[in-house]
Amino acid sequence: MSEQYHLAQANILYAVDSLKSEALASFHELALDIDALARKAPGFVFRLESLFDVPEDPYMLNVSVWESMESLRDFTYRGEHADSLKIRRTWFKPPRGAPSVLWWLPAGSLPDVDESMARLGTLNAKGPTPEAFTFRRMFPPPVS
Known part of the structure; x- marks a missing residue:
């Protein structure tokens, strides 16, 4: 973990219907549970x-900050959040470019x-760089 840097992530999701629709009601319920898990x-x-x-x-942008790559990876791909990805x-519709x-x-x-x-625009335009990258192509924190 870098004490000087934290890891930010953003993901964009394009909804199949209005975010206020009945079609997304179960998502909003699950999102409250996932948010509570993330905060802990x-x-x-x-x-x-x-x-x-x-x-x-309609779309949703989720942005979070984590102390390390490991903490974000553990939350994202283990437990209830991982189940929600399935x-x-x-x-949500398939992504139009990089979804995160x-x-x-x-x-x-x-x-x-x-x-x-x-x-997100930088990642889509240039691919993974130290300014915008993915779990598949990661970069270390800057050296101060």
Whole structure:
């Protein structure tokens, strides 16, 4: 774990229907449980969920910050969150590009929606780089 840097992640999900629809009601129930688990998970720092219920293209942006790659990986791919990944197509369309992005940020700073969307754009435009990467192609924290 780097005490000077934390790992940020953002993932974008395009809904099959309005985010307020009955079709997504079970997702919202599960999301509350997953959020509670995340907040108790070792290494959790911060979470921001933004819902964009645009009539022709509803989507959700989830942003979180973790103390380390290991803590994010453990939460993402183990337990109840991992189970939810298996059924996400119930509520969300296949991704249009990279569905998620990772990047290092100075400990104590928090990403916002604009930065998160820019990092997704960078990953989609350039592929994995130290500024925007994935679990499959990771980069270490910057050296100070």
